[in-house]
Amino acid sequence: MTTPPSAAPAGIPGSRPYEPDLRHHGDAEVRGADAALTDLAVNVRTDTPPAWLKARIAASLDGLAAYPDGGPARAAVAARHGLPPERVLLTAGAAEAFVLIARAVRARRPVVVHPQFTEPEAALRDAGHPVERVLLTERNGFRLTASEVPETADLVIIGNPTNPTSVLHPAAEIARLARPGRTLVVDEAFMDAVPGEHASLASRTDLPGLVVLRSLTKTWGLAGLRIGYVLAAPETIADLERAQPLWPVSAPALAAAAxxxxxxxxxxxxxxxRQIAADRDHLLARLAEIRTPDGRKIHVTTPAEGPFVLIRLPDAAAVRTRLRTLGFAVRRGDTFPGLGPEWLRLAVRDRPTTDRFTEALSKALTD
Known part of the structure; x- marks a missing residue:
């Protein structure tokens, strides 16, 4: 279903159409909390960064007097994907890449496939672009069919695996969206959490207009350092680089990228x-054991293939508040276009944490 933002799902009958807060992100659930909360709202892997990575970053501090040189890190990322360095651009996290795309790509009909990470649409709006939404629905498990995207769309943005649905779209289906005259942006910020990365398009050079975004903040626990990168044709990389300020990525972030x-x-x-997949299976199994007050199972979007799962349950906003009193933060779903107040996103954690959380969730549903 294709809609302009003003046609987003409505709230109270007779009221103005409900428009999600595109600037709300998971960190808002834990920032400034009065008490320590176990965080299932932010999709950063726990117990990271590892000690060896901290040491590499710390070693880079001796060179802070010099302006950062991105060449070695760019070459390392290129080699990791089997690409030449001119197809790589390092950024201050994937979020900066969305801003660069909004500034540098000349698009008359940009389309964002939702539900997904909201920063791409926010960046496009801030740059003055009119944005259309393709809303994937629960009826088909939030899975993409390429024909849902308008033929005349000249900029298409989609996540894979998609935040917050945890849906992994087949690479072949996303590849069907590529065509001359269109920029196809695939946000693969969570692809390294998929065993084998089998749906990745990162190393493809045969698809016209393909732009792949990657983040190192999720798997490696570097959200505070801000490091990600773009993979695209050299001419696209050059356009995006011209939209960047000088020295956009710090020396410590470059050391981490390499x-x-x-x-x-x-x-x-x-x-x-592999461990995330096993822990996710445990979370799904425990959620399947829980019943709502009327005896129904919690609805979980499956198959889930990212480091998080999306659930729907009655009175989710109140349950989320009760969970906070029980020591757990989860991500509200109503700030994602195409979802509503009955949805919550849960980050995958280790088994003991999951066991404690599901016990709290059962209590929150019955209190």
């Missing part, structure tokens, strides 16, 4: 992805 692209780091990330 370190996380090395073979040993990739092996560690692959093992982390």
């Amino acid at each position: 370190a996380c692209s090395e073979p040993a780091a990739l092996a560690e990330a692959a093992e982390a992805a």
Whole structure:
């Protein structure tokens, strides 16, 4: 279903159409909390960054007097994906990449596929673009069919795996969206949490207009450092780079990008992805045991293939508040276009944390 923002799902009958807060993100659920909360709202892997990565970042501090040189890190990222360096642009997290795209890509009909991370649309709006939404629905499990995107869309943005639905779209289906005259932006910020990264388009050079975004903040716990990158055709990279300020990525962030692209780091990330998948299966199993007050199961969007799951349950806003009193923060879903107040997103955590959380959720549903 394609809609302009003003046609987003309505709230109270007769009221103005409900418009989600695109600037609300998971960190708002824990920032400034009166008490320590177990965080299931932010999708950053716990117990990160690892000690070896902290050491590499700390070693870079001796060179802070010099302006940062992105060349070595750019080459390392390129080698990691089997690409030439001119197809890589390092950014201050994937969020900066969305701003650069909004500024540099000349689009007459940009379309954002929702529900997904809201910063792409926010950046486009801030740059003066009129944005259309393709709203994937629960009826088909929030899965993409390429034909849902208007043929005349000249900029299309989609996440894979998608935040917050945890849906992993087949690479072939997303590739169907690529065509001459269109920029196709695929946000793969969570792809390294998928074992084998089998749906990634990161190394593809045959698809016209393809732009792939990656983040190192989720798997490696570097949200405070801000490091990500763009993979695209050299001419697109050049356009985006012209929209960046000078020295946009700090020396510590560059050191992290190089370190996380090395073979040993990739092996560690692959093992982390396997552990996340196992922990997610445990979370799904525990959620399946819980019943709502009227005896129904909690609805979970499946198959889930990211480091988070999306659930729907009655009175979710009140449940979320009760969970906070029980020591847990979860992500509200109503700030994502296409969802509403009955949705919550849960980050995947280790098994003991999941067990404590699901016990709290059962209590929150019955209180």
